[in-house]
Amino acid sequence: MPQGRGIDRSSYEPAYVQLVNILRGAIASGQYQAGDQLPTESELCSAYDVSPMTVRRAIGMLLDQGAVSTTRGRGTFVQPLRLATATFDLSEFHDILAEPGVTARIVEARVLPAGPRAAANLGVADGTHVVSIRRILQRGDKPLIYHRESLVYDPTRPTIESELDVTALRDMFEGGVGSGPKRGELILHASVLTDEEAGRLGLDPGSAAWVLEHIFYGYDEKPISWGCFICRGDLFSFRASVGAPAPEGEANAGARRNRR
């Protein structure tokens, strides 16, 4: 049983968060190692004088973090380090868009017949007219991201003008894409800049780049838009950690919920 700490009932920190930190600390320090069994729920209940639901919630959080696994009838066991649990997010992109000096410059916006790839992805017949938008995200004069997008052309939905400024992109990350799309799929590719892309971004053709491809669907499950963000490989990378999170002594847990 972890030593030296108990639950501080007067703390602003909920009991279940304290318990998570106690257990995670015991794992991080090697007191419980991969494969070891944690104390049973009832043991934890009596050891820390909390109710079963509180222990359950703490263990549930460790489960979500991949730190332990549970088997009904056997117990709770410390999980070994697994790369497969690592996840990457788009916070770097989001941070870029949130910066004050970042603007979007439209380099093309017109209605034209869809190419074969756009038609396939948008679920329309080859040659159907779609709205094509190309824009550069830049900080000052420095291009960061080149965005190409094709939207199904729907004259009854005049949202197009509102799609054109920076806030449209910012909203895509932060606040929602109009009220239209209900669901999106993203694919991240490694790529190398073509001549056109390199020209837009002011780099040499053949430079490393990310491509973040996206498709958005409406409530009817039909595609609304398809496009991709082409990002300088030298400016963006993705980070993740596995195992015991952040060695910083922060009491950062619990902050996962309730963003916004």
Place this chain on the structure above:
Amino acid sequence: MPQGRGIDRSSYEPAYVQLVNILRGAIASGQYQAGDQLPTESELCSAYDVSPMTVRRAIGMLLDQGAVSTTRGRGTFVQPLRLATATFDLSEFHDILAEPGVTARIVEARVLPAGPRAAANLGVADGTHVVSIRRILQRGDKPLIYHRESLVYDPTRPTIESELDVTALRDMFEGGVGSGPKRGELILHASVLTDEEAGRLGLDPGSAAWVLEHIFYGYDEKPISWGCFICRGDLFSFRASVGAPAPEGEANAGARRNRR
């Protein structure tokens, strides 16, 4: 209030899962749209005849999925689509390693003085001897991933031999890295193959590639290993979705075949 469904107490599916599906369906169908307030917890309790904890758990899941946000004193509200909530995982790597015909071929394994980057990342003095391992992951004869790794040389820990076969890599994803490391950090870069890397992978120099860089730390918070997986950009991509997850009945059309 969502219509037409109730909680089936005789189902193998827990009540809270059923409630999540009911609410998510109501959001996906547009019955509740971004910004709308969901029924309060007590309303849901009486509407579906379940206890507060069950409703709470269902809403907690929607919160984790980013589908709703909650504010104490105000209520529960449907979240708009936000790209920033998308996460990518390494399941493709994991799947590759799990395939039966995939093997690891050691192309180098020796003790040599650390270069400046390895020394810095491993936290040892420049020129300290480290174990350098380079291997190719291949399916049959086809190279998929080139892995370079440097391990701090510790004669007291003779785990080195066991690090050399396929299972060592598989375990890194699935089962854990020996019993040594406790924590790891990962960085994903977009890159372009150097001559040496291209030679190892049987591709042309300048091809697109992923580089997954990793550092593992032991219980003493000292680095144990540093290295990177260099992966063919044409074979790997990362997928994620935002908003209501893809419907069961496979309506995702062309999103699958697409590879830029």
Place this chain on the structure above:
DNA sequence: TAGTGGTCTAGACCACTTA
């Protein structure tokens, strides 16, 4: 002040594993 979600209690019954 009324209503909301956030936390927590002290149990219960069940399915499952192990011996």
Place this chain on the structure above:
DNA sequence: AAGTGGTCTAGACCACTAG
């Protein structure tokens, strides 16, 4: 048969938001 985690109940008090 004993012990484990998985689900669920029917409340409680609190902090916060709103009118």
